[in-house]
Amino acid sequence: MKEVAKNLREEAKLCLHESLRQVKEGSLLQDSRLENMESMNNEILRNTMNTNYNTQMQVQILADVYNKMYQLFQSSTNYDKETGKANIPQIEIHCTELLKSLLFSPDDLATTVQTSLRYGHGASLGEKDRANWIMKSQRINTWLTCTTSSTLLINGNGEHKKISSLSFITALLVQSLTQSDIPVLHFFCGDNSSTSSITGGPAGLMRSLTAQLLTHYDFDLTSIRHSRSWTAPKSVKILCTLFNSLVAQLLTNTLLFILIDGITYFENADCREEICLIIQRLHEIAQGAGALVKILVMAPGKSRYIVKGLQEEEEEAGHGNEGMGWGVLHAPANPDGGRVGLSVPYWERRTSRSVTDLRVAEQQGDEGSDSEDEDEDDRSKRRKGKSRRRRAREGRRESAE
Secondary structure: OHHHHHHHHHHHHHHHHHHHHHHHHHHHHHHHHHHHHHHHHHHHHHHHHHHHHHHHHHHHHHHHHHHHHHHHHHHOOOEEOOOOEEOOOOOOOOHHHHHHHOOOOHHHHHHHHHHHHHHHHOOOHHHHHHHHHHHOOHHHHHHHHOOOOEEEEEEOOOOOOOOOHHHHHHHHHHHHHHHOOOOEEEEEOHHHOOOOOOOOHHHHHHHHHHHHHHHHOOOOOHHHOOOHHHHOOOOHHHHHHHHHHHHOOOOOOOEEEEEEEOHHHHOOOOOHHHHHHHHHHHHHHHHHOOOEEEEEEEEOOOOOOHHHHHHHHHHHOOOOOOOOOEEEEEOOOOOOOOOOOOOHHHHHHHHHHHHHHHHHHHHHHHHHHHHOOOOHHHHHHHHHHHHHHHHHHHHHHHHHO
16 A cells, blocks of 8 residues: 555656646746747837838928929919919920821822813813713702702713813812812822822822811811821821811801812722721711811712712611712713813803802801891701702702703
8 A cells, every 4th residue: 555655646746747847838938929929019110110200201302392393383484373383385286297297298289280181171072071061960060059068979981090081170170269269178089099109098188188278277286286196197087087177167157179089099999998988087077067068079980989888878877878968970971062172261150150159148048047146056957957958859850850
């Protein structure tokens, strides 16, 4: 029994020592953890203090910059002391800069007009008959005298030439309208059919029309001040947008003619899509403009794609094949022009008389509208409504004939 008791006491002592050892180790571990936590707290405190210091320094730097800028503005002539704002001058785009970017050459246009006039005087009797038939047609007279914006496509059904009898008609119109002080934009596609040239192709057409428009009127160019595309406009869509922004600024009593000759030279596979887009956009621009815009498109042979583009546009709008501001004149393959040659003075007198009648009709329409004290939108809607009814009556008369 004594031996057993002795062994138990020894075991108890060993257990007690082991327990004391574990308690001591746990206490040391807890002390180590407390020391680590204290070190971390000190590190966080130091970082917070550094952050606050950096923030204070940044605030001080910004305050110094603000004070220096304020002093600089006060010393500047562009600073308004009453409002506390800087009068920063706007960037101005001058017409000459835009014309330069469009690569406009008025001499080339004048040369082509003179070449077309000389060609007409020396043309064959068949070509002169074709020109006479077109010039004496009721359709072109209606286009000239109609008091609403309109687009007319003439299919000459003749030889596919760069300079044709239709080029002669275009040149005569340019000459007659210019003598009547009517702004006329014109372009000869046959003479500018090379797409490799910067002035040729559909883009060259829109550059030329835009540049010519800029030479006739003074425009506010601030609307394109922030656009980078104005410095070197190349895309047909950008050029059409630029042209639209200019036409939209024309006054309601403005009369503008756009003549495009040899359109079939741009109906090849390379240019077809762009030229159809251009004619559609020009027609839309003319119909939406406050000014009176008349577009004449000449095809020495027969245009196959321009008509389709206009028809698709009208069908999308829910209209018929023809008549809502546009039409087509088809010259016969063998027209009877009387074989008497061309009477240029007669054509010039007729054009001048038509333009005079058109101006008188426009003035009477404006006076009638003013007397009724109507606003500009109502006048435009009524004028377009009358023109639609008039075109419908004319279409029925032509069909009956």
